[in-house]
Amino acid sequence: xxxxxxxxxxxxxxxxxxxxxxxxxxxxxxxxxxxxxxxxxxxxxxxxxxxxxxxxxxxxxxxxxxxxxxxxxxxxxxxxxxxxxxxxxxxxxxxxxxxxxxxxxxxxxxxxxxxxxxxxxxxxxxxxxxxxxxxxxxxxxxxxxxxxxxxxxxxxxxxxxxxxxxxxxxxxxxxxxxxxxxxxxxxxxxxxxxxxxxxxxxxxxxxxxxxxxxxxxxxxxxxxxxxxxxxxxxxxxxxxxxxxxxxxxxxxxxxxxxxxxxxxxxxxxxxxxxxxxxxxxxxxxxxxxxxxxxxxxxxxxxxxxxxxxxxxxxxxxxxxxxxxxxxxxxxxxxxxxxxxxxxxxxxxxxxxxxxxxxxxxxxxxxxxxxxxxxxxxxxxxxxxxxxxxxxxxxxxxxxxxxxxxxxxxxxxxxxxxxxxxx
Amino acid sequence: xxxxxxxxxxxxxxxxxxxxxxxxxxxxxxxxxxxxxxxxxxxxxxxxxxxxxxxxxxxxxxxxxxxxxxxxxxxxxxxxxxxxxxxxxxxxxxxxxxxxxxxxxxxxxxxxxxxxxxxxxxxxxxxxxxxxxxxxxxxxxxxxxxxxxxxxxxxxxxxxxxxxxxxxxxxxxxxxxxxxxxxxxxxxxxxxxxxxxxxxxxxxxxxxxxxxxxxxxxxxxxxxxxxxxxxxxxxxxxxxxxxxxxxxxxxxxxxxxx
Numbered sequence: 001x002x003x004x005x006x007x008x009x010x011x012x013x014x015x016x017x018x019x020x021x022x023x024x025x026x027x028x029x030x031x032x033x034x035x036x037x038x039x040x041x042x043x044x045x046x047x048x049x050x051x052x053x054x055x056x057x058x059x060x061x062x063x064x065x066x067x068x069x070x071x072x073x074x075x076x077x078x079x080x081x082x083x084x085x086x087x088x089x090x091x092x093x094x095x096x097x098x099x100x101x102x103x104x105x106x107x108x109x110x111x112x113x114x115x116x117x118x119x120x121x122x123x124x125x126x127x128x129x130x131x132x133x134x135x136x137x138x139x140x141x142x143x144x145x146x147x148x149x150x151x152x153x154x155x156x157x158x159x160x161x162x163x164x165x166x167x168x169x170x171x172x173x174x175x176x177x178x179x180x181x182x183x184x185x186x187x188x189x190x191x192x193x194x195x196x197x198x199x200x201x202x203x204x205x206x207x208x209x210x211x212x213x214x215x216x217x218x219x220x221x222x223x224x225x226x227x228x229x230x231x232x233x234x235x236x237x238x239x240x241x242x243x244x245x246x247x248x249x250x251x252x253x254x255x256x257x258x259x260x261x262x263x264x265x266x267x268x269x270x271x272x273x274x275x276x277x278x279x280x281x282x283x284x285x286x287x288x289x290x291x292x293x294x295x296x297x298x299x300x301x302x303x304x305x306x307x308x309x310x311x312x313x314x315x316x317x318x319x320x321x322x323x324x325x326x327x328x329x330x331x332x333x334x335x336x337x338x339x340x341x342x343x344x345x346x347x348x349x350x351x352x353x354x355x356x357x358x359x360x361x362x363x364x365x366x367x368x369x370x371x372x373x374x375x376x377x378x379x380x381x382x383x384x385x386x387x388x389x390x391x392x393x394x395x396x397x398x399x400x401x402x403x404x405x406x407x408x409x410x411x412x413x414x415x416x417x418x419x420x421x422x
Numbered sequence: 423x424x425x426x427x428x429x430x431x432x433x434x435x436x437x438x439x440x441x442x443x444x445x446x447x448x449x450x451x452x453x454x455x456x457x458x459x460x461x462x463x464x465x466x467x468x469x470x471x472x473x474x475x476x477x478x479x480x481x482x483x484x485x486x487x488x489x490x491x492x493x494x495x496x497x498x499x500x501x502x503x504x505x506x507x508x509x510x511x512x513x514x515x516x517x518x519x520x521x522x523x524x525x526x527x528x529x530x531x532x533x534x535x536x537x538x539x540x541x542x543x544x545x546x547x548x549x550x551x552x553x554x555x556x557x558x559x560x561x562x563x564x565x566x567x568x569x570x571x572x573x574x575x576x577x578x579x580x581x582x583x584x585x586x587x588x589x590x591x592x593x594x595x596x597x598x599x600x601x602x603x604x605x606x607x608x609x610x611x612x613x614x615x616x617x618x619x620x621x622x623x624x625x626x627x628x629x630x631x632x633x634x635x636x637x638x639x640x641x642x643x644x645x646x647x648x649x650x651x652x653x654x655x656x657x658x659x660x661x662x663x664x665x666x667x668x669x670x671x672x673x674x675x676x677x678x679x680x
Contacts, residue, residue, distance in 0.1 A: 006535035010524070017523035017564075250519035254580065257483050258536040259508035420485075 003260050007268020014242065015272060021238055029231030029280050030287055034295075037223040041297050051079040055089040055101040058082065062109025064173055068102070068146075071169040086147070093149040100154070100162060103147040111144050112177055120181040146170070220288050220300040225381030226354045228284040229374055232277045232316050233345045236324035239273050240337035243328025262416045266409060270321050277317030278310070285309070308384045312394060315401035316377035322408030323373070329412040348374045376400045434588060434619045435459040435482065440491035442477050442643075451477040453643035454491070459636075464610075464620040466634035466651075468627065468664075470672050474643040475623040476516065479590045482621070483513040495588055509537065512586030516593050518573040519580070522566035526557060526576045529565060530583060537584035544583070551579040554612075555605055571602030578606060582613060589613065591622040595629065607633055631655075631664040641672050 015022060054072075058065045072078050081098075083089045089101035146166065150159050246252040255265060288300025302309060324341070331337035349355060351365070352374030358366055369375045380397035383389035437457040443450045452474045459465045467475045480486040482493060484500050484507070492499070498507045520529045530548045534540075539547065552558045555575040565573060578594060591610070595603040607629065614620050624630050630637055631651045638648035647654060651664050658667045 002538070002540055003536060006532055006540075010521070010528070010532045013524055013528055014521060249522065250515055250517035251521055253485060253515055253517075254513070254519035254533065255536065256485060257508060257511070257513045258533065259505045259538070260536045 003264050004267045004271075007260075007265055008271040009268075011242075011268050011272035015276070025235070025238060025276055026280060026283060029228070029234070030283055032231060033224060033227040033284055033287060034291070036227050037220060037292065037297055038295075040223060052077060052099055053079040053081055055081050055083045055092060055098050057084065057086050057089050057101065057103040059086075059106040060104045060108040062107075064109040064112055064170075065104045067173045067176075068104060068166075068169060071165075071172075075165065090149050093151050096151050096153060099151050099158070101147075101149040102166070103149070105144045105146065108144050108146070111142065112174065113181075116174070116177040116181045120178060120185055124185055220292050220298045221385045224284055224288040224300050225385055226378060228281055228313075229316055229352075229377045229381065230345070230349050230354055231280055231284070232313070232377075233320045233323070233348060233374060234342070235273055235277055235280075235317070235320050236327055236345060237338055237341040239269065239321065239324030240328035240331055240341050241334050242269070243325070244331050244334050244337050247332070248334075256420060262413050263409075266325050266412060269325065270318070270409075273321045273324065274314070274317045277320060278313060281310070281313040281317070305384050308389070308391060308394060309381070311391065311398060312377065312380035312384060315398040315405075316373070316380070318405040319373040319377065319401040319408075322405035322412075325412045326408040326415075329415055348372045351375065352378050354378065373401055373404045376404075432461040433458055434461040434463070435493065435495050435621070437482075437493040438491055440478070440481065440493055441489045442474075442481060442486060443489045450489070450643045452481070452488075455640075455643065455645060457638065457645065457648075459619065459621060462614065462617060462619055464614050464622070464633060464635045466630040466637035467621065467623045467640060468625075468630055468637050468668060469623075469640040473641045473672075475640060476592055477643075478640070479513070479592050479621065479623060483511060483590045484508065485513075509584065510587045512581040512584065512589045514578050514581045514589070514591040514594050516596065518565070518577050520565045520573065520576055523564055525562050525564050526552065526568070527561040529576060530580055533580040534583040539583060547583050548579070551582070551609075554609055555579060571598040574598050574602060575606060578609065582618075585616075586618060588619045588621065591620065593623055593625065595624065595626060603629070627665040627668055628663065637664070639668055639671050646671050 056069070056072075058069075069080065072080055083092075083101070086101075086103045089098075089103065092098050093101045148163065148166070150162075243252075246255070285300065285302060289302060293299040323344075327337055327341055327344075331340070351369045352358075352372040353361075353369060354374060358369045358375065361369060376397045380394050380401070383394050383397065387393075435458065437455055440452055440455045441450050442452040451472075455474075455478065467478060469475050477486065481488050482495070484504070495507055496510060498510070500507055521532075524532070527548060530551075531544060534544045534548060549558070549561075552561050555578070557572060557575055557579075560568065560572060565576065568576065574594065574597075578591075582589060589610075594610075595606055598606070603626075610620060610622075610633070622630075622634070634651060636649060637651055637654070638645045639654075640646065647667070649657075654667050655661050655663060658670055661667045661670060
């Protein structure tokens with residue numbers, strides 16, 4: 001025990017003598033979490049409050065284009081700029097001046113009406129009802145397309161949501177046209193609404209609750225755990241560098257001749273670097289709780305969850321330290337450990353769902369994500385923050401994190417013993 | 423003036439047919455070496471660069487695994503008595519094996535703790551050694567502010583805090599000024615008087631001639647000659663000192679190794 005405490009004290013002294021290193025360890029994660037939350041929060045605001053300018057070329061000038069205009073205005077997400085030339089609009093978008101251009105083809109409203117009439121008349125004929133007007137020939141109606149031009153730099157998620165929105169808008173216009181055609185055919189007064197065109201089925205989001213109060217997730221509760229975990233795992237870089245330095249300084253050689261086992265040496269490092277992780281975590285929570293609201297970001301609500309959050313943080317920290325110990329044991333130079341460590345953390349973060357949610361990943365990547373300790377940690381944090389989980393419910397995640405620490409540490413010890421066997 | 427022979431005659435180190443061949447090399451760095459070193463000897467391992475001195479010391483101090491052969495220290499082996507043996511020996515490596523950003527006292531406290539020393543006892547031992555080696559006023563200074571000679575002295579203290587029975591020194595006076603060298607050698611003599619067996623490598627043949635009770639000249643992993651320095655000098659024709667013996671035995675060709 002005395003040797004373990006002496007090792008931990010030495011590690012603490014070494015860290016305390018590296019002011020630049022401490023600044024990086026504590027300040028950079030804070031900068032990271034503030035920056036990411038500000039960006040993500042402003043992205044959300046962009047969608048809801050700020051309007052994205054888009055070009056519309058309207059060759060139709062009919063009821064459909066009118067509905068598209070209204071729909072886009074109603075969405076409150078776009079600033080609509082009319083343009084008369086498709087070529088000009090296309091060029092402006094492809095140059096990156098606008099994110100999107102929508103080109104509504106000529107006679108779209110007329111063609112849609114013809115198509116709907118033909119379908120309605122066909123249906124009525126099957127029921128033995130005569131149509132009021134001459135039946136239109138369905139085959140004569142040529143399919144029309146609304147063209148969308150996207151800036152090549154536009155992200156796939158934005159493209160997808162715009163496409164879905166326009167698709168929904170067109171479906172609604174088609175539905176309304178069908179109802180209107182039926183109403184005309186059954187001879188009712190156009191002003192009297194006999195078909196309700198609003199959606200019958202609506203959805204309501206039910207969120208978890210604590211003490212009968214709904215827990216509404218916000219961007220802070222999503223971002224702080226994810227980026228805290230990212231920062232915690234970055235501990236592998238300074239930890240592995242610390243170990244490689246011991247090899248290059250010759251102090252590791254001296255330790256090998258001392259009557260102290262490698263597990264004790266690693267134990268000292270684990271105590272200090274785990275403490276660093278927990279200090280990082282505490283600072284992140286403080287930032288989320290106190291700083292975020294003062295800079296216009298949603299505050300982090302940790303009430304009633306603090307103990308479980310620290311439980312997850314301790315085990316996530318252990319997993320990160322275990323990985324750092326293994327990397328420090330295997331690496332021979334700082335040139336090996338630093339770039340590998342940094343890149344590996346980014347890969348683990350990507351796999352773990354820190355960048356992109358796991359459920360949108362390809363199947364194979366989803367399987368791989370289950371192997372990332374960051375995925376276990378992130379799920380643990382989300383369980384506590386967003387799913388109102390109990391200790392028992394986070395047990396699988398923290399057990400995996402502990403197992404990861406045990407495996408990486410034992411691997412380090414075995415590798416060291418094998419390499420330095422006498 | 424050479425040191426009077428005063429070793430006990432009891433065997434401290436017994437090396438039998440010890441060999442080491444590094445991976446990817448064809449030649450043995452240490453080849454079928456047999457050697458006995460008595461308790462309380464100051465034994466010098468002398469040889470040109472690449473002769474196998476550091477390899478031999480590294481094997482004896484548990485840093486390298488022998489390819490074949492065996493050795494005992496005080497009747498113990500690393501395989502069977504690893505921790506006991508580590509408590510018994512000290513090694514002063516050629517490099518400064520110290521934490522540059524820690525003070526001399528912090529470095530020594532840490533390494534002393536690894537030998538189970540603690541509290542007031544550890545502090546007392548550290549201060550005594552710092553005093554003897556003229557470092558007391560620098561004890562709270564960081565190692566990265568020390569000169570080469572000061573680092574060598576701290577490097578030595580870190581290896582002797584636990585009063586080892588056997589001390590291995592790999593060129594302990596390389597790159598230091600005459601004053602530091604004298605202080606180091608004097609301190610080693612005191613340790614030897616107190617009962618420590620010393621095995622040391624050096625390129626300073628005059629130093630070895632005066633300091634060692636016995637020396638062995640090794641080359642290409644083999645012992646070419648061994649004995650009491652003055653006996654080796656008198657046995658060699660036209661030799662006035664150990665350096666003459668060394669050159670006569672190992673030749674004058676350069677021994678550069680890549």
